[in-house]
Amino acid sequence: MNDLIKILRYARDLWPYYVGIVVMSILMSLTALAAPFIIKLATDLIVGSIQTGNADVSGALWLAVALFGVDVANTFVTNYGGYLGDIMSIKLRAHLSERYYYHLLRLPQGYYDNELTGTIINRLNRTITEVTQFLNIFANNFFQMFLTMILTLVIVAIYSWELALLLFILYPIFMWLTAKTSKRWQKLQDRKNLQHDIASGRFNEVVSQIRVVKSFIQEHVEFRHFAKRYQKTVVLTKEQSNYWHKMDVIRRLVLNVVFFGVFAYLFVYTANGEFTIGEMVLLIQLVNMVRFPIFNMSFIVDNTQKAIAGSRDYFSVMETEPDIADARGAQKLKVAKGEVVYGGVSFGYGHEKEVLHDIAFTVKPGEKVALVGESGEGKTTLTSLLLRLYDVSAGEIKIDGTPIHTVTQTSLRQNIGVVFQEPALFSGTIRENIAYANPKASDRQVEAAAKAANAFEFVGKLDKGFDTQIGERGLKLSGGQKQRIAIARAILKDAPILILDEATSSLDSRAEKLVQEALNRLMKGRTTLIIAHRLSTIAHVDRIVTIRNGRIDEVGTPAELSKTDGIYAQLLELQMGSTEAAKKSLQKFEITT
Numbered sequence: 278m279n280d281l282i283k284i285l286r287y288a289r290d291l292w293p294y295y296v297g298i299v300v301m302s303i304l305m306s307l308t309a310l311a312a313p314f315i316i317k318l319a320t321d322l323i324v325g326s327i328q329t330g331n332a333d334v335s336g337a338l339w340l341a342v343a344l345f346g347v348d349v350a351n352t353f354v355t356n357y358g359g360y361l362g363d364i365m366s367i368k369l370r371a372h373l374s375e376r377y378y379y380h381l382l383r384l385p386q387g388y389y390d391n392e393l394t395g396t397i398i399n400r401l402n403r404t405i406t407e408v409t410q411f412l413n414i415f416a417n418n419f420f421q422m423f424l425t426m427i428l429t430l431v432i433v434a435i436y437s438w439e440l441a442l443l444l445f446i447l448y449p450i451f452m453w454l455t456a457k458t459s460k461r462w463q464k465l466q467d468r469k470n471l472q473h474d475i476a477s478g479r480f481n482e483v484v485s486q487i488r489v490v491k492s493f494i495q496e497h498v499e500f501r502h503f504a505k506r507y508q509k510t511v512v513l514t515k516e517q518s519n520y521w522h523k524m525d526v527i528r529r530l531v532l533n534v535v536f537f538g539v540f541a542y543l544f545v546y547t548a549n550g551e552f553t554i555g556e557m558v559l560l561i562q563l564v565n566m567v568r569f570p571i572f573n574m575s576f577i578v579d580n581t582q583k584a585i586a587g588s589r590d591y592f593s594v595m596e597t598e599p600d601i602a603d604a605r606g607a608q609k610l611k612v613a614k615g616e617v618v619y620g621g622v623s624f625g626y627g628h629e630k631e632v633l634h635d636i637a638f639t640v641k642p643g644e645k646v647a648l649v650g651e652s653g654e655g656k657t658t659l660t661s662l663l664l665r666l667y668d669v670s671a672g673e674i675k676i677d678g679t680p681i682h683t684v685t686q687t688s689l690r691q692n693i694g695v696v697f698q699e700p701a702l703f704s705g706t707i708r709e710n711i712a713y714a715n716p717k718a719s720d721r722q723v724e725a726a727a728k729a730a731n732a733f734e735f736v737g738k739l740d741k742g743f744d745t746q747i748g749e750r751g752l753k754l755s756g757g758q759k760q761r762i763a764i765a766r767a768i769l770k771d772a773p774i775l776i777l778d779e780a781t782s783s784l785d786s787r788a789e790k791l792v793q794e795a796l797n798r799l800m801k802g803r804t805t806l807i808i809a810h811r812l813s814t815i816a817h818v819d820r821i822v823t824i825r826n827g828r829i830d831e832v833g834t835p836a837e838l839s840k841t842d843g844i845y846a847q848l849l850e851l852q853m854g855s856t857e858a859a860k861k862s863l864q865k866f867e868i869t870t
Contacts, residue, residue: 284408284588288372294365301358302421306428308351309421313562315344321555362416370409377401377594385601386666387627393478400594403473404587411584422570429563436552436560443539444567450531451571458524459582465517466586469510476506532571539564601668601686609688614642614677615773615804617663621672624655624662631670632658634827640804647807647815649845650824656808660776663806665689676774694772694803696796698779700759702751707736708743710751710762714770722769730765730795732758757792764795775805777814821845 319340326332381397389397434441483490483499490499543564547557617640625631632655640646648656661667663674665681673680681689694714702710711726712718718726723743727733735758739745751759767775777796793814809815816835823830823844831843838845 288369291365291368294361297361298358298416301354302424304354305358305421306425308347308354309425310428311347313559315340317555317559320558321553324554362413365416366409366413370405373405380595383599385599394481396474396478398481399474399477400590404591407583407587411580414580426567426570429566433563440542447535447571451528454528462517462521463582463586465513469513472506472509476503536568603685604683607683607685610684610692612677612692612773616642616677617804618675622669623671624669632827636829638822638832642804643802645800645805645818647809647818647821649821654824655827657778660806664693692772693774694767694770695776696763696767700763702759702762704749706744706746711765711769714766718769726765726769729768729798730761731791732761732765760792761795764799768799773803775803777807779808
């Protein structure tokens with residue numbers, strides 16, 4: 278329950294709703310408890326009338342009016358309390374979802390490297406839904422039910438402390454039996470949640486990459502994978518439900534015995550004249566008000582435990598601290614020149630072995646430097662370290678002499694533009710995607726960026742121009758068109774430092790020419806790090822840094838490195854040569870990030 282209480286603390290600003298729900302629950306309980314008393318009075322009145330032969334019609338009618346008034350009041354109070362519970366629940370859902378999303382955005386890239394996207398999404402949907410649904414039910418039903426039980430016990434104790442004691446012992450007995458059930462139930466629930474999360478994670482991957490699935494005719498494989506996970510949840514649910522209901526039979530039998538004692542006590546004492554008929558009717562109604570929620574406690578506990586399991590999953594994410602954070606008193610980065618220095622940088626992912634060892638080189642202001650090496654040598658990692666998506670294991674990176682770990686992450690990334698190998702566009706319009714770098718940009722600025730990126734012409738041919746919807750990840754555009762939109766986005770950002778991560782690797786010759794022209798405009802006057810393997814991209818750079826086995830192998834101009842037997846010279850041979858040996862070597866130098 279601590280996690281559920283913590284959930285409420287997370288949304289302290291909802292306290293007016295909490296107070297309102299408490300007040301309405303008290304009024305609901307009082308109006309609900311008033312009815313048995315009126316019925317008691319009516320019973321005694323009618324029994325007295327029968328015994329004396331004097332019918333008190335007026336009194337009976339007024340009691341009927343009172344019962345009607347109590348029922349009407351209960352109707353209004355119940356519904357207004359339900360309204361407050363519904364609003365509290367949706368506000369709480371929004372609050373928890375916003376905090377979850379905001380926290381996820383603060384977590385470093387390493388967190389996402391180890392989690393399935395679908396699992397992250399499913400946690401948002403499943404855990405928050407379970408928690409808010411429980412709190413909604415609790416606000417609308419459970420709380421009023423518990424409050425009514427407490428008041429009922431107090432009233433019963435006024436008439437008979439023995440009867441109240443019999444009813445009271447139901448709670449510790451039930452809670453003890455439930456506690457014995459809960460631990461195993463929650464372990465099974467955690468296993469079910471894991472299967473749901475894995476299935477949802479894979480589902481998200483398949484939907485986002487359906488072309489790959491269909492191209493390789495793997496629909497049946499993916500379906501089997503999905504169905505297998507859900508079949509496991511069926512098996513786990515059978516075990517969970519079987520165990521729970523066996524224990525519930527034991528709980529209910531214990532309750533049956535206790536209630537037998539309660540009713541036997543009531544009937545015998547009434548027969549002996551200890552209670553009037555009206556008092557017996559009142560106590561029977563009060564006992565039933567206690568009996569009903571206890572016999573429905575399985576439903577209450579079931580929802581409570583799902584909410585507890587869900588809140589635990591929620592807090593497992595919320596309590597994950599970002600391992601990359603701004604230093605205390607971090608200043609904003611101000612780039613005057615744009616010099617980038619890698620000073621003895623080493624790096625490894627998590628507990629894995631290092632992929633980069635003592636990397637040291639300088640990119641001078643306005644210089645274009647290409648990173649060349651085999652696949653998996655850490656070229657993209659070097660640029661990720663510059664963006665501080667990861668922190669170095671050793672050494673440091675400086676921009677204009679300032680170590681990047683001493684400045685705010687926001688100011689660091691504001692000064693670095695990126696064009697990725699995969700354009701990474703969002704659903705929405707072309708205008709929105711270009712302006713993603715600067716949402717406040719004017720239409721004129723967006724159009725100017727599109728012209729500089731060689732995108733203005735093809736955008737103008739679309740039915741709605743810049744307001745054309747491009748679909749999820751820009752699927753309605755060709756590869757070259759998407760890349761030019763991405764370049765326009767980088768142009769609009771106008772950052773002094775630029776990273777080009779294989780920006781032309783997947784384009785045909787014509788598209789590459791248009792993109793390369795746009796890239797040349799973009800690179801002008803900017804310090805640029807380029808990851809590429811096409812000669813057209815790196816032939817005109819100022820210097821090339823080659824990486825082998827995670828270390829710098831060579832540094833020099835394209836002309837200088839073309840005369841050595843290093844990686845760049847071999848790349849030249851592969852792309853220009855036609856020997857059988859060169860063709861066989863081509864696979865080795867499939868340069869990708």
